[in-house]
Structures are given as C-alpha cells and as structure tokens.
Amino acid sequence: MSATPGSFITRHHHITIATGGAQQDYDFHTKVLGLKSVKKTAFYDGEAPIYHLYYGNDAGEESSLVTTFPVAHTGVKGRKGSGQISYVSLSIPPAALDFWRERLTTHGFKVTDTERFGERYLDFQHPCGVDYSLVAVADDARKPHSKGPVPAELMIRGTHSICVSTRDAEPMEEFMQLGWGGTRVAEDRNLLRYQLGKGGSGTIIDFEVEPSRKAGTWIVGEGTVHHMAFQVGSHAEQDQLKLHLEAMGYTDVSDVKNRGYFDSIYVRTPSGAMFEATVTHDDGFTCDEPRDKLGLEVMLAPQLKMSREEMLAQLGYLKD
Numbered sequence: 001m002s003a004t005p006g007s008f009i010t011r012h013h014h015i016t017i018a019t020g021g022a023q024q025d026y027d028f029h030t031k032v033l034g035l036k037s038v039k040k041t042a043f044y045d046g047e048a049p050i051y052h053l054y055y056g057n058d059a060g061e062e063s064s065l066v067t068t069f070p071v072a073h074t075g076v077k078g079r080k081g082s083g084q085i086s087y088v089s090l091s092i093p094p095a096a097l098d099f100w101r102e103r104l105t106t107h108g109f110k111v112t113d114t115e116r117f118g119e120r121y122l123d124f125q126h127p128c129g130v131d132y133s134l135v136a137v138a139d140d141a142r143k144p145h146s147k148g149p150v151p152a153e154l155m156i157r158g159t160h161s162i163c164v165s166t167r168d169a170e171p172m173e174e175f176m177q178l179g180w181g182g183t184r185v186a187e188d189r190n191l192l193r194y195q196l197g198k199g200g201s202g203t204i205i206d207f208e209v210e211p212s213r214k215a216g217t218w219i220v221g222e223g224t225v226h227h228m229a230f231q232v233g234s235h236a237e238q239d240q241l242k243l244h245l246e247a248m249g250y251t252d253v254s255d256v257k258n259r260g261y262f263d264s265i266y267v268r269t270p271s272g273a274m275f276e277a278t279v280t281h282d283d284g285f286t287c288d289e290p291r292d293k294l295g296l297e298v299m300l301a302p303q304l305k306m307s308r309e310e311m312l313a314q315l316g317y318l319k320d
Contacts, residue, residue, distance in 0.1 A: 005244040006181030008237035010197035012159045013229040013262070013278040014054070014065035015088050018078055018220045020128040022051050022070035026318050028127055029055040029066060032107050033090075034150035036060070037295030039285050040318065042311065043069055043220075044259055044301050049311045050074070050220075051318075052301070057145045057158065060285045060294060062231045063202035064142060064158040066090075071222050073315065078221025080129075082213040083272020085225035086165040087131035089121065091201045094136035096154040097122065103150075116206075117188050129223040135160045140201045161204035162228050163191075164273045165216070169209045171270035176205070179245050180230075180275065196230065207271070215272065229264065229276035238265060238279050260301065261285050 019025040029035045038060035043050035050071055056064035066088070080086070092100060097120060104111045104124055112123045114133075122134040137160060144155035166172050169192060176182035182194035182205060190210070196203040205228075220226055232238050238256065242265050245253045254266040262280045269275050281287060288299050298318075300308045 004178065004181065005237065005240040006179050007197075008232045008241055009181045009230045009277060010233065011203045011231050012063040012162075013231040013276070013280075014056075014062075014067050015085070015159060015162060015228050016067045016069065016226045017088075017126070017130050018222055018224055018226050019068045019070045019126060019130065020072040020222050022053070022072075022316060023318060024127050025068050025070045026053060029053075029068070030320070031149060032104070032109075034145060034148035034155060035066065036145040036148060037320075038065065039261065039289075039295055039299065040297065041260065041299040042301035042304055044257070044303060047303060047305060048074070049304060049306065049314050051315055054285075054295070057143055058147070059291060061143070061158075062280060066159070069220055069226065071220060074220075076219060076221045078219060078224030079217045080224060081216025082165045082167050082210050083218070084165055084216040085228055085273050086163050086208060087123075087133060088162050088225065089133035089135045089160045091137040091140045091142075091157040091160040092134045093140070093154065093157075094120070094138055097134075097136050099154050100134050116191060117186050117193055130225060137201045142202065158202050160201045161193075161206050162225075163206040163208055164269075164271050165208050165210050165213060166271035166273075167209070167211050167213065169207060172207060175250075175270050179248055179250065180269075218268075218272070218274070227266065227274035227276050229278045232277050232279055235263065235279050238263070238277055241265070241277055260299075261287065 035055035038056045039054040054067045109124045114121045120136045140157040142157040146152045186193040192207045194205045262278045264276045264278045266276050
C-alpha cells in the first residue's frame with residue numbers, strides 16, 4: 001500500500017501550554033529546567049496582548065521546544081480532563097535521573113518516580129499545575145542547551161512523548177493510522193503508544209483511555225496544555241496533508257496560518273486534543289534576531305495594534 005500524506009509528519013515540533021504568571025513561567029523553564037529562552041513574542045491570534053514564550057536548545061530546533069502562553073493577567077482558568085493533552089515528557093540521559101530528582105526537590109517540586117512502557121519517569125508539575133515528566137532515554141542524540149545552569153551532559157534533550165486523555169480509543173486510532181501517519185508500537189495497561197516517522201524520542205504520542213473522565217476545557221486557560229505541533233518538511237506536503245484530512249471528513253482543518261517563524265494548520269482530533277502540522281520557515285527564529293541573541297528581546301507580533309512599550313507595560317518586563 002502506498003504511503004499516505006500522514007507519513008509526511010516526521011516528529012514533534014513544539015508543545016504549547018497555557019500557564020500562569022509570565023515571570024514564574026520564565027524562571028521555571030530557564031532557571032529550573034535550564035532551557036534556553038529561544039524567542040519572546042506574543043500570541044498571534046486576537047488583539048489582546050499575551051506573551052508567547054519559546055524554550056529549547058541553543059538554536060531552538062524542532063522537537064526541542066516547549067512554548068507557553070502565560071495568561072494569569074486574563075483571569076482565564078483551564079480545567080483538566082479528557083479531550084486534552086494531559087502531560088508532556090522531556091528526554092534526559094539515564095545517568096541524569098538522580099541529578100534531576102535532587103534538583104527538582106531542592107527547588108520545591110514534589111517528584112514521583114514512575115514507570116511506563118518500561119521507561120523510568122520523574123513526574124512533577126509546572127507551578128501552574130500542568131503535569132510534566134522527565135524520562136530516561138539512552139539513545140537520544142539531540143543537542144541540548146549547552147550554556148545554561150545544568151551541565152550539558154545532564155541536560156534535557158527535547159520532548160520525548162505527549163499523553164492524550166481520551167474516552168474512546170477507536171476513533172483516535174483510526175485518525176492516527178489513516179490520517180496522521182502513526183504506527184502503534186506498544187500497550188501498557190490503559191495506555192496506547194504511537195510513534196511517527198522513524199520513531200524514537202521526540203516522535204511519540206501516548207493515549208490514556210479514560211472512559212469516565214469528565215471533559216477538559218479547550219480554551220487558552222491557565223493550567224492546561226493547549227495543543228501539540230508536529231513537523232512536516234514542506235508547504236507542498238502540508239497542503240497534501242490538509243486535503244487528505246479533509247477528504248477523510250475532518251473538514252475543520254484550518255487554513256495555513258503564518259506564525260512568524262513557521263506556517264501551521266490545525267485540526268481538532270477525534271480525542272478532542274488539538275494537533276498542529278508545522279513547516280519551519282527557512283530562516284526560522286533568526287528572521288528577526290541573530291542566533292547569538294535569540295530570546296533576549298521581545299519581538300512584537302504583527303497583529304497587535306500597539307507599540308512594544310505598550311505591550312510590555314501591560315504584560316510586564318521579563319527579568320533574566
């Protein structure tokens with residue numbers, strides 16, 4: 001059987017989370033997790049100013065990225081539940097497990113050791129309540145942030161997996177296999193594991209089947225994961241993927257949206273979780289900042305009808 005356009009999806013691109021206060025979020029990701037501030041910009045949808053903060057490795061490469069919308073100033077709270085991405089796991093070397101357990105505990109985080117799919121996890125929460133995990137991965141060759149507070153040999157490599165809470169696995173398995181190019185590779189209790197492309201860390205989507213769990217919110221609300229973005233290689237492939245999903249009956253696939261550093265289409269999956277298929281612009285994050293100065297200044301999103309100073313006066317200045 002010939003490959004479908006779903007096979008154009010190769011790996012994670014970034015995950016986007018709605019968090020609380022901007023400074024709290026910034027300190028958590030850069031000072032506790034040790035990720036690099038790759039880009040400070042604003043939410044591209046709507047005219048109300050909301051930071052969009054990107055964290056990752058030195059160059060902000062695909063699958064190294066965690067991005068956030070700090071929304072404490074809006075007062076909008078999310079509710080965890082089914083139909084959402086319930087947690088993100090980040091890859092670390094196996095030899096770093098003890099280091100990270102001690103580091104997180106020292107910074108005041110409650111850490112729980114767990115095992116899923118034969119992998120060792122450290123489960124904890126972002127200060128706003130979003131569930132995070134660090135997972136020991138032996139063969140992850142992605143480059144970490146090399147100049148942060150954590151030694152490079154112990155540092156986070158990038159996203160490992162996401163977990164989607166779904167009431168019913170069957171419609172989502174159909175979507176994954178026929179639409180999104182996924183391959184089912186494992187099962188663990190009520191968890192199903194899919195991988196994309198060549199597989200491995202940074203390509204994994206887990207599903208937790210929870211038939212009785214109440215639905216969570218889909219809004220940009222504090223304390224919830226908003227969406228997961230996946231990488232495709234070209235605009236031509238992105239266009240084919242959109243047509244393919246629409247032909248399957250997913251007629252709410254968005255038009256292509258220019259996000260400044262990449263172009264994206266979005267689809268609400270049968271589970272309820274929102275997935276994004278993303279093509280990185282040729283110059284990526286360096287289109288408005290040189291590589292050696294990435295993430296230092298706030299880059300104004302073009303739709304905001306205010307000056308940079310006006311936006312910062314509302315959102316606050318981030319302190320490194």
